[in-house]
Amino acid sequence: KLSRHEKDSLKIALDEMHGQDQKHRWELSYGTNVQSEIDSINKLPIEDKKKVFREHHENNRHQIDSLSEIQEKIDIENRDKLIAIINTYGFPSPKRTKSNGISTMLLHFLSEKDFELLNPIFLNEIKKENMPGEIYARWFDRILYVKGERQLYGEYLSNRPCVENLEKTNIARKKIGLKRLRKNNCR
Numbered sequence: 001k002l003s004r005h006e007k008d009s010l011k012i013a014l015d016e017m018h019g020q021d022q023k024h025r026w027e028l029s030y031g032t033n034v035q036s037e038i039d040s041i042n043k044l045p046i047e048d049k050k051k052v053f054r055e056h057h058e059n060n061r062h063q064i065d066s067l068s069e070i071q072e073k074i075d076i077e078n079r080d081k082l083i084a085i086i087n088t089y090g091f092p093s094p095k096r097t098k099s100n101g102i103s104t105m106l107l108h109f110l111s112e113k114d115f116e117l118l119n120p121i122f123l124n125e126i127k128k129e130n131m132p133g134e135i136y137a138r139w140f141d142r143i144l145y146v147k148g149e150r151q152l153y154g155e156y157l158s159n160r161p162c163v164e165n166l167e168k169t170n171i172a173r174k175k176i177g178l179k180r181l182r183k184n185n186c187r
Contacts, residue, residue, distance in 0.1 A: 002089060004097055010085065010092050011099040017078045018101025021108060024071045028064055075108050075125040079117070086121055091132035106139040108147050126176050133176035154181050162186040 002010070027033040030041050030178035041052055056060055057064060082105070085092055094100045109118060122139070125131035145156050152172055154161025163169040163184050170180045 006089060007097055010089060010097045014092055014097060014099035014101050020074050021078055021105045023074065024067045026166055028067050029053055031060060040050055079109050079114060083117065083121065086125060090128060091125035093132055095132065103135055106135065107142050110143050115143060133178045136176055136177060137178060153178065160185040
């Protein structure tokens with residue numbers, strides 16, 4: 001249980017971390033961090049968005065490299081802050097803190113070092129019922145997806161889950177409190 005003061009303090013800290021998490025990501029993708037410009041680009045058809053992304057990356061390599069280094073440092077700081085929060089309060093799920101930033105932030109902790117540090121902590125938090133299985137599974141599956149592998153839980157792209165083995169997936173899902181997947185949507 002978290003006191004009202006703890007919930008409020010955690011929400012402020014998590015919202016600030018989320019702001020830092022997103023600080024340079026759009027600029028890295030599209031070359032802007034102006035929200036109206038980002039919104040306009042995001043309304044474009046997918047091929048036009050890809051063109052903006054491609055042109056930005058072809059023409060701004062030095063800027064992108066510099067921003068990537070800055071964002072990587074921010075991600076490491078956020079990861080370490082998250083570990084400290086979990087060690088003190090347990091996993092700060094949206095239900096416990098009223099902050100939704102954690103779900104997005106986790107999707108950027110994808111390195112082997114991140115996995116090595118976070119996976120045992122997250123599994124422990126699932127056992128304590130502080131961390132929802134859906135959030136853990138989405139993070140775990142995103143790591144696999146980025147590596148070019150099929151999802152284990154079918155949660156990262158949950159509208160069309162593509163898993164290696166449906167029976168193995170359903171056993172893994174049950175262990176973290178998720179319902180069975182009915183079908184495998186690999187294309």
